[in-house]
Amino acid sequence: MAAAVNPIKVDAHTDQLISHAAHFLGRSKKDIVDVAVREYIDNHRAEIQESVTRALHQLDGTVAGSVSLLTGMSRSELDDLGGFADR
Template sequence: MMTAAKPVRQSPLKVDPTTDKLISQGAHFLGLAKKDLVAEAVRVYLEQRREDLRSGMVEALRVLDGSLKSDVMLLTGLTAEEIDAAGGIEE
């Protein structure tokens, strides 16, 4: 028996008042809903930063090798050497 997929709920985006004013004005003059302007702006921004995203993902994958130490490194920003100097981690 298949179950229906739960609909994805929208979550509010909290921005400072100055940014909200810019979004409101931009959406008004472009004839868009605020949420549509923000969605398009995010898509364009991420497309422009694609290489930065790729580099970040590659680095995260390099660090995550499935070990507890790699998890701690990613979560804390410590290097493997720093973790070892602090007593290490038993796997």
Template sequence: MTDDARRQVAVKISPEADKLITSGAHYLHMSKKDLVEAAVQFYLDARREEMQAGMRELLSQLDGTRASRVALLAGMTREELDSVGGVEEDD
């Protein structure tokens, strides 16, 4: 999908943040949309290692079993899943 074909989504922000974005965009001679996109990219780049550690932690919970996949998707621990009946494993 091309960038032009993506649908735009509104993001709710506080009035204070909107004032900062408006002011920053004005003085940087860019659109509010471009400023927000650049700011998000900068923020995520700065926290890339933290994000990767979080992803590794989530992936470490997967052990190849159906139960681990269901627990991860449901946002539960394996113990919580087992306490409510668990799941049947693939044969």
């Protein structure tokens, strides 16, 4: 299956940096962004994993858990606003 191409938007300064790097390294802008994103994710893998683990702990199958994750509000904050009846 062919990979989907999805455009990303960056500010003008970042685009200029990507363009310069691509030119001086003899690579395409797409290659520069691909490598940069992969390196960034590799360098922040533990941070990403920690966030995923926290999110999974919040998703306990309850409506309150889902709303808490989506809103960033704690269970006690949701309870202060009236809470949710668990099904």
